[in-house]
Amino acid sequence: MAVPVRVVDYIKHFLGGICGVVHANIPPEVRPEPVGPGNALNIALGDDGSVVATIVAGDNYVVEEAGAFETALDKIIAEFKPDVIVAGPAFEAGRYGLAAAELCKAVQARGIPAVTAMYPDNPGVLTHGKEILCVPTGTSTAGMAAVLNTVAALAVKLGRGEEIGAASDEGYLPRGLRKFVMRAKSGAERAADLLKARLAGEEAPTEVYLSKYESIAAPAAIDNFSDKTVALVTTGAVVPTGNPDNMPPLFATSYYKYSIDGLAELGQGDWESVHAGFNTDHINTHDPNYALPLNAARALEADGTIKSIYPEMFSLAGVATAVAESQKFGAEMAEEISSNGIDAVLLVAT
Amino acid sequence: MLKLGTFPVDRVEFGPKTKWADNTLYVNREEIEAVVKLDERINWVDVDAVNPGDNTRIINRYDEVEPRVKVDGNGQAYPAIVGRDPVAVGVGRTHRLANASVLGCVDIRAGEIDDPGQRARSAHPSHGLANFIDKSGPGAVTFSAPKAHVAITLEQPPETSTEYWHTVSQGAIMRAADHLARVVADAEPPEVEVFDTTPTPGLPGIVFIPHMTTPELYRGPYTKTGTTVYGITRAAPPWVLEPTELLDGAISQTRSTMYTENPTNLELLRRHGKDWNYLACLAYPTNWGMESEKEAVSARAARTAKMLGASGAIVTTDVRGQRMIETMLTIRACEREGIKVVFLTEEEDPEDGTAPPFLTWVSELETIVSTGTGGWDGPFPAVEKVIGSREPDKFWFDEKPAVHGRYAVSHLGDHYGFGKQSYADYYTSLVDQTKCRPCRTIARPTFRLVTIEVQVTPPCACASAITGVDHCLSWAPSPWIEMSSGQKRNGSTARFL
Numbered sequence: 001m002a003v004p005v006r007v008v009d010y011i012k013h014f015l016g017g018i019c020g021v022v023h024a025n026i027p028p029e030v031r032p033e034p035v036g037p038g039n040a041l042n043i044a045l046g047d048d049g050s051v052v053a054t055i056v057a058g059d060n061y062v063v064e065e066a067g068a069f070e071t072a073l074d075k076i077i078a079e080f081k082p083d084v085i086v087a088g089p090a091f092e093a094g095r096y097g098l099a100a101a102e103l104c105k106a107v108q109a110r111g112i113p114a115v116t117a118m119y120p121d122n123p124g125v126l127t128h129g130k131e132i133l134c135v136p137t138g139t140s141t142a143g144m145a146a147v148l149n150t151v152a153a154l155a156v157k158l159g160r161g162e163e164i165g166a167a168s169d170e171g172y173l174p175r176g177l178r179k180f181v182m183r184a185k186s187g188a189e190r191a192a193d194l195l196k197a198r199l200a201g202e203e204a205p206t207e208v209y210l211s212k213y214e215s216i217a218a219p220a221a222i223d224n225f226s227d228k229t230v231a232l233v234t235t236g237a238v239v240p241t242g243n244p245d246n247m248p249p250l251f252a253t254s255y256y257k258y259s260i261d262g263l264a265e266l267g268q269g270d271w272e273s274v275h276a277g278f279n280t281d282h283i284n285t286h287d288p289n290y291a292l293p294l295n296a297a298r299a300l301e302a303d304g305t306i307k308s309i310y311p312e313m314f315s316l317a318g319v320a321t322a323v324a325e326s327q328k329f330g331a332e333m334a335e336e337i338s339s340n341g342i343d344a345v346l347l348v349a350t
Numbered sequence: 351m352l353k354l355g356t357f358p359v360d361r362v363e364f365g366p367k368t369k370w371a372d373n374t375l376y377v378n379r380e381e382i383e384a385v386v387k388l389d390e391r392i393n394w395v396d397v398d399a400v401n402p403g404d405n406t407r408i409i410n411r412y413d414e415v416e417p418r419v420k421v422d423g424n425g426q427a428y429p430a431i432v433g434r435d436p437v438a439v440g441v442g443r444t445h446r447l448a449n450a451s452v453l454g455c456v457d458i459r460a461g462e463i464d465d466p467g468q469r470a471r472s473a474h475p476s477h478g479l480a481n482f483i484d485k486s487g488p489g490a491v492t493f494s495a496p497k498a499h500v501a502i503t504l505e506q507p508p509e510t511s512t513e514y515w516h517t518v519s520q521g522a523i524m525r526a527a528d529h530l531a532r533v534v535a536d537a538e539p540p541e542v543e544v545f546d547t548t549p550t551p552g553l554p555g556i557v558f559i560p561h562m563t564t565p566e567l568y569r570g571p572y573t574k575t576g577t578t579v580y581g582i583t584r585a586a587p588p589w590v591l592e593p594t595e596l597l598d599g600a601i602s603q604t605r606s607t608m609y610t611e612n613p614t615n616l617e618l619l620r621r622h623g624k625d626w627n628y629l630a631c632l633a634y635p636t637n638w639g640m641e642s643e644k645e646a647v648s649a650r651a652a653r654t655a656k657m658l659g660a661s662g663a664i665v666t667t668d669v670r671g672q673r674m675i676e677t678m679l680t681i682r683a684c685e686r687e688g689i690k691v692v693f694l695t696e697e698e699d700p701e702d703g704t705a706p707p708f709l710t711w712v713s714e715l716e717t718i719v720s721t722g723t724g725g726w727d728g729p730f731p732a733v734e735k736v737i738g739s740r741e742p743d744k745f746w747f748d749e750k751p752a753v754h755g756r757y758a759v760s761h762l763g764d765h766y767g768f769g770k771q772s773y774a775d776y777y778t779s780l781v782d783q784t785k786c787r788p789c790r791t792i793a794r795p796t797f798r799l800v801t802i803e804v805q806v807t808p809p810c811a812c813a814s815a816i817t818g819v820d821h822c823l824s825w826a827p828s829p830w831i832e833m834s835s836g837q838k839r840n841g842s843t844a845r846f847l
Contacts (some may be wrong), residue, residue: 042391108780130703131780167775180722181774187721187767188613191664191694194717196625199554199662199689208697208707208718209775227490249470251757254678276470277671284466320669322758323705 005049005273009038010081010103010106012096014059025063028057028072032080040144044152044197049159055103062099070106075106082112083159089117089147090124092139097124104132113158117147120173123274133158134173167209216230225300228343231310233333235318236291236350237275238266246295249276251322255329261311265295277319278350292348310342351546351595352423353443355539359450362498363401370534375450376498377530385529386502386522394502395522400453400485402496407730410503411739412456413523414494415606417447417531418599427531428599428606430581431574432521438580440595445534451607452530453483453499454523454737456515461506461785464513467568480753480761482730482746489730489750492611492761493608501737502526503685516575520603545594545619549627552691556626558618559588559651559684560633560766561667561677562601567637577668578603579633588632588651589657593619601633605763613768614664615695629658636676644676652683662690668765670696670709670758678712685714694719694767699756721764722771723755756821 034042034051042051055076062069085107087100097116101124104114117135118124125134134152138144150171157164166181167174183190190207197204222228235272239247240258247256260266271288273280282290289295292313298308314333336343358373358626365376379397386395400406409447418427423442430436439646457713463469504522549555564585565576571584579589579601591600601609609615615631622628632651638644655663663684667677681691697707697720707720732749736742753761762769 018755038447059534068456104780109782111782112777113781133777133780148428164777167777170777172777175777176695176700176706176775177778178700178707178775180727181772183772185772186613186770187694187719187764187772188617189767191614191719191767192617192621192625194719195556195662195664195692196621198692198717199556199626199653204692204717206716206718207720207772207774210707210711210715210718251476274470274473276467276474278467280466280470299776318761322701322756327704 004047005083005156006052007045007049007080007155007159008043008055008080008085009034009041009051010055010057010077010085010087010100010234011036012090012093012099013056019182027061028055028069029313030055030076030077030080035111036150037089037144041148041152044145044148045156046152048156049083049152050181051086052082057099059093059095059099059346060152060313062102063095066102073103073106074110075111077107077112082153084155085114086151087114087116088146089135089137089141089151090119090122091137091143092119093121094123096125097122097286100124101132101134104128112204114149115154121212121309125173129173129211131174133164135171137171143181155309156325168205168207176211177317222344225306225344227307229308229310229341230297230306230344230346231312231314231337231342232260232292232294232297232346233314234292234348235316236348237273237317238271238272238283238288238291238313238315241270241272243274247274247315247317248276249317252318252321252325252329255314255316255333257312257314259311260294260309260313264291264298265293266292275317275319275350277317285315291350293346296347310340351544351548352440352597354375354545354597355421355443355534356448356541356543357445357537357539358448358541359498361401362500364399367531368533370447375447375498375500375530375822379488381529382500382502382526385525386504388525389518389521391518392504392522393507394505394740396501396737398499398501398503400499400501400737402485402490402498404735406485406731406735406737407733407746408453408455408485408494408499408501409481409736409742410455410457411481411494411506411605411738412454412519414497414499414601415452415454415527415599415602416610417452417527417534418444418610419446419528419531419535422815424430425598427523428527428602431578431602432517432524433588434581436580438595439598439600440592442687444598445531445537445539446610447530447534449496450496450498450500450530451500452527454519454594455501455503455528456506456519457503457739458512458515460508461515462509462511464511465568465573477646479750479800480759482664482750484733487729487731489726489728491769491771492703492728493602493605493764497607498750500526500530503738503740505740506691508793512575513569513573514550520574526611545597545622547619547622547628549629549702550623553623553625553627554661555629556618556662557629557651557658557660557689558593558614558631558653559655559663559665559680560612560614560631561665561673561680562633562636563673564635567639576604577635577733579635583635585636585638585647585649588634588654590654591631591633593622593628593631596631603613608763608766612766614666614766617767618664621808626662627659629660630655634676634680636673638676641675644679648676648679649683651680652687652689655684655689656687660689662692664692664694665764666694668763669758670698672709674709678708678710678715682712682714685716688716689787691715692719694721694765696721696724696755696760696762696764697773699723699725699754700773701756719767720772721767721769722762722773724752724760724762725753725755726761728838736840759841777839
């Protein structure tokens with residue numbers, strides 16, 4: 001018979017009977033037994049695992065006193081020798097969720113697996129979602145029993161070093177790591193089955209999980225450009241006619257810079273677009289400024305609305321661009337732009 | 351109502367007389383050549399019989415057409431293209447040679463590129479390398495792979511544009527398909543399936559909304575090339591089609607078999623009267639340039655579905671690029687009209703978890719069925735025969751590399767769910783594998799035997815402090831092994847605390 005997996009459970013101070021926000025900064029207390037919701041977890045583990053200790057800590061402590069917490073963590077691990085750590089479930093509680101997520105990461109960095117549970121919109125997921133194994137919950141603790149069953153099953157597998165299956169089978173939140181599978185029915189049959197389920201108001205589990213967009217805060221707006229330098233950036237693949245640097249028409253591998261110093265406009269016949277994703281005929285036979293409005297920008301420069309246009313423009317073909325590459329180009333361009341006294345960017349996005 | 355009479359074809363063989371017998375399509379090769387060369391502009395054609403399992407690779411596919419002929423009811427199969435009868439079809443009786451197709455291949459390299467998008471794309475070294483059909487081996491996974499073909503190869507001559515040569519190519523393909531279909535027009539089909547979409551009271555209404563790419567963006571609204579609905583290719587508000595119209599080829603060209611045998615259309619049709627009333631196929635040809643156009647037409651698709659009485663829809667798209675925007679807008683508009691949507695689609699390669707599955711999406715999107723990335727690892731072994739060009743480049747005979755499924759590069763093009771392949775989210779360990787948990791892995795006296803593989807690592811700091819321990823049985827990735835203290839393993843002695 002398999003030896004029961006040793007589980008150390010982390011719960012927030014409140015659930016350990018230490019009440020009040022005023023105690024959110026208390027250092028962790030370790031009790032050699034299940035406490036609070038850990039009792040239900042212990043039952044869910046059955047013969048396959050047991051909660052050998054519970055860490056009761058203030059949410060704020062875990063997040064704000066990270067250094068001291070990690071030292072305490074090392075001692076706890078040495079004393080109780082867990083096979084796996086379970087943190088939470090935190091449901092909708094934001095600070096609890098963040099603390100649980102940070103605990104999971106700290107434990108994983110020490111070679112011990114961890115699992116947590118919380119609502120997918122919890123800051124713990126939004127901030128650390130890709131780095132934790134998290135069971136999604138609803139907003140209400142009424143779902144506790146079902147959540148703990150899923151958590152317990154994962155904890156046992158993690159504790160035993162067994163392989164964890166697909167997210168849809170095991171019940172954890174996907175991290176965007178997807179791989180090829182063969183299913184039992186064709187796509188058309190599965191789509192029809194799911195449509196039938198949705199029409200009947202039954203559960204219709206999706207095969208693709210969509211996470212929230214990363215939200216990028218916009219910088220403060222500029223009211224007055226008369227003392228500002230503006231750089232022109234285009235994803236319209238604008239290049240000197242003949243494409244001397246062989247800019248690829250799609251699947252961009254880098255971005256390019258071309259001098260527009262002293263040019264009043266992009267002259268027809270001097271510039272072209274090699275973009276593969278839209279009809280470039282007008283740009284290439286009539287007006288390249290359509291993909292990079294240099295003539296309009298110069299007019300604003302001439303009448304003092306803008307102080308100056310940066311003498312180089314940035315260009316690449318923005319079609320079928322890998323996400324990781326896009327992030328890299330953006331970061332590099334931003335670095336170059338901010339270190340060259342440029343105040344704003346006019347981006348022509350295609 | 352449409353009755354579809356099926357004459358199954360397992361093999362195509364050349365023979366003295368063109369006929370169907372014993373699930374074999376016998377073809378008089380000279381007749382096909384003659385029918386093709388009725389157009390005097392065609393100087394050269396090659397005709398091949400290609401069967402599933404052949405050691406053959408097919409390139410330069412221009413269209414694949416299953417021979418179908420209307421024996422009763424208005425109109426002509428594959429209406430309105432290349433001068434055919436433009437009357438609305440989908441009613442009466444149609445005969446088909448099932449699992450057989452005319453596979454028209456056109457080598458366009460000598461012709462003039464009259465499409466700026468094609469000109470730009472063909473400048474990229476990877477252009478066109480994902481487009482081929484293997485008939486045997488582990489790479490024989492496309493929709494065409496199991497079919498038996500009469501393959502017709504043509505060449506586009508120099509100083510001709512694709513627009514001009516299209517009528518020649520497509521016309522030749524249709525003449526060949528008609529010639530073959532005629533042999534079963536008067537025969538009694540061994541199988542007949544009746545498609546009757548009369549609504550049954552009490553069942554929910556559903557629609558199928560396929561978004562289809564149009565070349566209008568590059569070629570203008572009058573182009574005859576690309577996927578057509580009744581011969582019309584331009585972007586349009588959705589065509590309201592009876593599902594049986596697809597069975598008669600109302601949507602055609604480029605991959606006509608994907609529409610006559612559309613897996614989604616057929617699945618919905620076969621469950622009509624049981625799970626739902628299949629009200630209509632709202633064919634949505636698109637590449638609207640402006641956001642406002644996309645919004646307006648997607649709203650129209652949803653409102654049309656609502657007016658027809660739909661409470662559910664399956665939505666698809668045949669290109670994963672910019673048209674994903676209007677596809678998502680259609681999904682949003684439908685859900686907001688109270689129409690529940692299932693989105694059946696390919697997805698983008700996850701790029702090790704850094705890339706999202708779609709270029710864009712809407713919060714209303716709830717239910718998705720994925721046919722994978724369209725990529726395929728293969729392998730695609732070297733082949734003896736390549737069809738689709740008078741003199742195929744040597745590299746087409748060689749083993750071909752895996753096709754990735756990134757950014758609309760798709761070998762399978764499974765937009766309608768013909769296959770069982772898919773993608774799913776999985777787990778990779780988040781645990782730092784270099785950290786052996788201090789003194790804990792070997793703290794137990796016995797372990798459960800699972801495998802005999804064990805990772806043996808140098809002892810961690812705390813274990814090293816104990817004399818006599820020269821190895822730790824490390825945690826990751828493997829499970830426990832059964833040992834007792836002093837037992838030898840891998841040339842060293844395990845010790846236990």
